[in-house]
Amino acid sequence: MICIPIVATNLDDAVKDMAEASRFADIVELRIDYLKQPDLKSLLERRTKPVIVTNRPVREGGKFEGREEDRLSLLRLAIQLQADYVDVEHDSIQRLRGNAAINTTGNKTKLIVSYHHFNETPGNLSETYQKLSKSGADIIKIVTFANTIIDNITIYRLLQQAKMPLISFCMGEYGAISRILYKKFGSCLTFASLQKGKESAPGQVNIHELLNVYRVRSQDKQTAIYGLIGNPVSHSIGPYIHNVLFKELGLNAVYVPFKVDKVEPFIKEFKALDTRGYSVTIPYKESVIGCLDETDPMVKKIGAANTVVNKDGRLMGYNTDCEAAMKTLECAIEGASRGSSQLKTATTNSALLKGKTATILGAGGAARAIAFGLKHRGAIVTILNRNYERAQLLAGDVGCLSGRLEDFQADRTDIIINATPVGMYPAVDATPIDKNKLKPGMAVFDTIYNPLETRLMREAREQGCTVVGGLPMFARQAAEQFQLWTGRTPSLESIEKIACERLANTQSRNDNHLPIKKS
Numbered sequence: 001m002i003c004i005p006i007v008a009t010n011l012d013d014a015v016k017d018m019a020e021a022s023r024f025a026d027i028v029e030l031r032i033d034y035l036k037q038p039d040l041k042s043l044l045e046r047r048t049k050p051v052i053v054t055n056r057p058v059r060e061g062g063k064f065e066g067r068e069e070d071r072l073s074l075l076r077l078a079i080q081l082q083a084d085y086v087d088v089e090h091d092s093i094q095r096l097r098g099n100a101a102i103n104t105t106g107n108k109t110k111l112i113v114s115y116h117h118f119n120e121t122p123g124n125l126s127e128t129y130q131k132l133s134k135s136g137a138d139i140i141k142i143v144t145f146a147n148t149i150i151d152n153i154t155i156y157r158l159l160q161q162a163k164m165p166l167i168s169f170c171m172g173e174y175g176a177i178s179r180i181l182y183k184k185f186g187s188c189l190t191f192a193s194l195q196k197g198k199e200s201a202p203g204q205v206n207i208h209e210l211l212n213v214y215r216v217r218s219q220d221k222q223t224a225i226y227g228l229i230g231n232p233v234s235h236s237i238g239p240y241i242h243n244v245l246f247k248e249l250g251l252n253a254v255y256v257p258f259k260v261d262k263v264e265p266f267i268k269e270f271k272a273l274d275t276r277g278y279s280v281t282i283p284y285k286e287s288v289i290g291c292l293d294e295t296d297p298m299v300k301k302i303g304a305a306n307t308v309v310n311k312d313g314r315l316m317g318y319n320t321d322c323e324a325a326m327k328t329l330e331c332a333i334e335g336a337s338r339g340s341s342q343l344k345t346a347t348t349n350s351a352l353l354k355g356k357t358a359t360i361l362g363a364g365g366a367a368r369a370i371a372f373g374l375k376h377r378g379a380i381v382t383i384l385n386r387n388y389e390r391a392q393l394l395a396g397d398v399g400c401l402s403g404r405l406e407d408f409q410a411d412r413t414d415i416i417i418n419a420t421p422v423g424m425y426p427a428v429d430a431t432p433i434d435k436n437k438l439k440p441g442m443a444v445f446d447t448i449y450n451p452l453e454t455r456l457m458r459e460a461r462e463q464g465c466t467v468v469g470g471l472p473m474f475a476r477q478a479a480e481q482f483q484l485w486t487g488r489t490p491s492l493e494s495i496e497k498i499a500c501e502r503l504a505n506t507q508s509r510n511d512n513h514l515p516i517k518k519s
Ligand code: NAP
Pocket: 282, 321, 361, 362, 363, 364, 365, 366, 367, 385, 386, 387, 390, 418, 419, 420, 421, 422, 424, 447, 448, 449, 470, 471, 473, 474, 475, 477
């Protein structure tokens, strides 16, 4: 069940929000501690969905600042008025129950006895659960704060052991997955905010995201879990892509962002959830390899994995960045030679890059995958990087030339690849190469996909170069990843369309003066 808390501070707004929340939620939580003058009778008369009445004191993260007795009186009133549920804090239950007048026997109100920890996820939650299970609660609620992604597993294990109905999840950014995956975790309820800005606790996901991106209504215990391992992960468009693909192909699966601090314990602990696969991003593409059972030859060669597949309990590592980048380049060059814009074919002519001189700007993870791919296809590769030592190191691994960014020589370059974030949103006025160094006939591949057309791409087009951006590469690596996980091949057009919509959406919310053009 999904519950939306009402955090309005006056009666009119509370009534309005309650009506709106009732369109999406199974239960509405009236946070009467937010209300200046809580008119409980009037609010309860207008409910169209079951209501939890909560009057949280400041000490438990709420807004009620008055006397404890006054706070409990309001909860007693809620019981008299036949609220569907009343949430009472674990240390107030005796006092609430001590009054014979509020004995809930024969009353329809169910008691949720709650425990919150706002700083951490303690290790002794089983004891807390045992204590609360003897409190006379109809439902227990145990909510803690996640300081690391692993804290979610503490909650998962608690939920697996629970015999009584238990609402349990982690607050905070690290805890958001326990809210999204609440059915898999076994919590009988999750909370979602009515909209961004109306959260009653940190990490609460808004209802539209919960319903439309993570499709919680169709999740169940069997839902296969996939996700992105990285740090940061909040900017990723991966959840928008993969979740739409799961929906379009009718798969019972969900893809979530995992903000990870240490990759090794994460991989180990999340085996408990039987996660089916991961995308891997900065900074774990290299370090994840040591946590896997097996890697494919390309990963061994490149030294980086961006995809993990759980095959019958064994974790296998792949790199889909490399082939995605090569095919993107080959399609662009082949398309240009045929006088059309870049082709969108699954197979490409891998001999096209043989003997071509390619300059890669950057020496990070993307540059590494591309450099190995180009070398493998017989191109003559030079790596230029701001940090020269890093360029030398990568060049040594690949077996190619290296230099500083300012060493770029146009007359010795057929293909330029930008594998730095220079020109990426929001600093869209930056470019890694002076326009005058771009020559007609060169192929320019900017791996950046936000914005879809970078300044480098625009200027390269003006100079008569063959130009391709990062979106086709992104779509190809995602498609290949999806194929490795599910055995199903999604269409590249479908992925690009979802990505374009999402990027346009994000940018118009953040900065509505920036144009976003499709390459
Ligand atoms: P990374 O491992 O952090 O490497 C970043 C590289 O960019 C390093 O070589 C760094 O140089 C260089 N760099 C950073 N800021 C710079 C600046 N202001 N001026 C000059 N050089 C700078 O990152 P990555 O994963 O390789 O990603 C690099 C780019 O590739 C990003 O723009 C990313 O969006 C793109 N990418 C695209 C796809 C796709 O599917 N389209 C996939 C992966 C990555 P130093 O060594 O001197 O720090």
